[in-house]
Amino acid sequence: MITTRMDPEKARWIGTGIPPRLRGLTLNDVEELEGQSDAVRKARTFVEGYRAQQSKNWRGLPVNPNVFGRGLLFAGHPGTGKTTLAAAILCELRRRWGITIYSTRYTDHIERERRILRQDDSVDPEQLSQWMYAVERVQWADVVLLDDVGHEHSTASKYAEDTLEKLLRQRYDEGRPTLITTNLSGDDWANRYSKPLRSFMDQCTRREIFTGDSYRRGDQ
Numbered sequence: 001m002i003t004t005r006m007d008p009e010k011a012r013w014i015g016t017g018i019p020p021r022l023r024g025l026t027l028n029d030v031e032e033l034e035g036q037s038d039a040v041r042k043a044r045t046f047v048e049g050y051r052a053q054q055s056k057n058w059r060g061l062p063v064n065p066n067v068f069g070r071g072l073l074f075a076g077h078p079g080t081g082k083t084t085l086a087a088a089i090l091c092e093l094r095r096r097w098g099i100t101i102y103s104t105r106y107t108d109h110i111e112r113e114r115r116i117l118r119q120d121d122s123v124d125p126e127q128l129s130q131w132m133y134a135v136e137r138v139q140w141a142d143v144v145l146l147d148d149v150g151h152e153h154s155t156a157s158k159y160a161e162d163t164l165e166k167l168l169r170q171r172y173d174e175g176r177p178t179l180i181t182t183n184l185s186g187d188d189w190a191n192r193y194s195k196p197l198r199s200f201m202d203q204c205t206r207r208e209i210f211t212g213d214s215y216r217r218g219d220q
């Protein structure tokens with residue numbers, strides 16, 4: 001008999017899109033890495049405050065409309081710990097509040113959407129249903145991480161840019177926070193996407209700048 005061994009704690013994270021090396025990460029784990037202590041502290045506040053931020057009154061209206069559905073935007077150079085901290089936040093949110101979470105590189109999300117649109121008879125139905133599962137998660141999970149926004153291929157049709165705007169507005173209107181990591185600066189962002197989206201970002205996320213250079217050896 002073949003037995004596949006998998007750490008049961010890690011197995012709980014299958015279907016969340018979180019890369020295996022980051023599954024089950026805690027904020028304490030990130031704290032031990034000792035960098036970006038400001039961002040880590042704010043991440044903790046976000047996790048602790050999630051329930052209050054998302055609470056509704058007896059009429060179903062947000063108690064705190066200014067923060068309801070608001071996510072986080074992590075901007076900074078590659079290797080400064082953005083993905084690590086964002087993944088830890090997702091893991092902590094799920095553990096602490098039992099909510100649904102999903103993580104994807106934005107490039108992968110765009111690729112899946114393109115393939116679903118372009119599907120023909122040669123597409124394996126199993127594969128197609130996996131793409132659709134992932135796309136639905138990105139739309140409907142309580143909290144989603146879009147990792148490395150700005151890395152996706154830009155085309156004349158502006159498909160990736162329009163999809164981002166639609167997705168962020170839809171999630172925000174539904175009151176579902178989105179976490180974003182990016183290497184783009186504010187000006188890069190306005191040039192690549194649009195000024196209206198740039199200013200909408202300030203409404204639907206709280207910006208956190210990851211300072212300094214890469215922690216990855218060999219990046220410098």
Ligand SMILES: Nc1ncnc2c1ncn2[C@@H]1O[C@H](COP(=O)(O)OP(=O)(O)O)[C@@H](O)[C@H]1O
Nearest residue numbers: 033034035036078079080081082083084215216
């Ligand atoms: N807060 C931190 N302090 C020190 N090192 C960190 C921290 N967060 C992540 N690292 C290390 O830095 C490297 C890059 O982290 P990553 O999260 O992939 O960065 P980014 O997403 O900004 O490119 C990883 O090897 C990781 O172990």
Ligand SMILES: [Mg+2]
Nearest residue numbers: 082083148181
């Ligand atoms: Mg990253």
